[in-house]
Amino acid sequence: MASLIPDMLAKLQKLTLELRQVSIVLGGLLVLFFLTLITTGILLSFFYNPQPEETYRSMTAIVDNPFTSFIRNLHFWTTDLFLFTLFLHMTRVALTKPSGKPRRYAWWIGVGLFIMVSAEMLLGTFLRGDHESLEAYSHFFLGVTGVVGGYLPFVSVITDFFSGHVALFRFYIFHAVLIPFSIMALIVLHGVFAPTFRALATPFKKAADRMALGGLGAGTTASQHGVFSVPSVRKLAMTFAAAVALIIVLSLTLPAPFLTEPYAGIELTKPPWWLLWIYALENVWGLTPLAFAPPILFGIFALIPLLTKERQGADLGVYLYLTTIAVLIALSFWAAASAPVAHTEHFVAEAEEAAAHAH
């Protein structure tokens, strides 16, 4: 009985250590999720049709077929876990302080990655072809023309480019080709500067070097057991295996949402969970935050390394990051609890009135 408490304390200490080690390989986990998303995305692209008249029908066919539906669910839940892990990875890095040149650069490139991932997620929502997809597109379109266009008139070039019959196809090219390639390029650049990324990549580099020099055979313990004898790689592999198991269970039990056919001019849905914080701001200030909130958020994240000092203890960078995340989560909770509010309908109604007057 007397040894019970020390035993429990020892187990707790071991668990803490395990969790810290897992937290350090989250960046590697993100790369593996990204590869999973590419794989499932390629499989889905065989069945998806970006021609507007056929989009909803092709999506219905994907959802109705057990195999393609499962692939779509895998894509959806991997995306969810990817974003979840991204937030955790950012938090871990912010807490371990992105100070010093290499880690600052890694952080800023990471913010670039965050922007690209956000764009990728938004485009993915547009491609769904259901009612929520149209509402998301309306927000994008009205946010750019109605709000940003008021300050920077030339942005209509963007909305014109993504309008009309070819809009979905262009979104599709961006979602499936351009942005994933940009993300991959930024991941490589990120890896050049991020210390834990370099450490995770080292065993693979050594294995590749040994292969290039004539086989994995001779010599060290690592060469006998392969890269999986390296603790960090093994930890990453085990975490990824657990994550894949979770994704498969979620995909089998909770299908990805797919709403009714799109209906123009009526706004009834809320955005996906990772956009709820903007939705909360829209509930207060209308569409305006759509144009300003994301740049402000990215700006705050970019500012953090400049406020981080290369010494022990918390500093302004840590406080700013935690406060920002707390505000984002609070806004998201609020938006999830609130009733749906229409933010774009009056724009369309005003346009209809203007068209009626013109006639």
Added chain:
Amino acid sequence: MNSKSAQYIRPKTVRAGAHSVLGFLFLLLLSGGVAFAHGEAVEVSDPTIHPVTQIGLPEASMGHDHSAASGALSGATRGEIAALIADSQAEENFRSTARFILLSLAIIGLIYLFYPRSRSDDVVTVGETEPIHTISNKPFHEATHQRQNQRRPLGQDS
């Protein structure tokens, strides 16, 4: 390698100045710009641009083509559409709340694990719990360690 016939595989220093990079980008943008200036690659038929949604800036036109809401939903009322999506919206609301509860808990856990305290002994290595014989590489240190921020010559950490 010394024979003349092998000279073509001699290592050469590739020089890429800023002007060549910018020139390449210029050509890339120029070709895209020219294509864009010539208008849509695909002919846009009249019904695909919806006049009621031409809002915002002059000449800015809106619409996926599927915003036409053709088919079964044409003429559906707001209430009818709301009823169609009510269940999935309620489920999404629940899922979103659950996600944020989990995310909050995970972030609180990370704060517990990594909050930067003013101590010098919170260095952890990934290999600490592993048997020594399995550790074939230098363990990688938690990024709080200031050594991570020091400049090292290329290859020294491999």
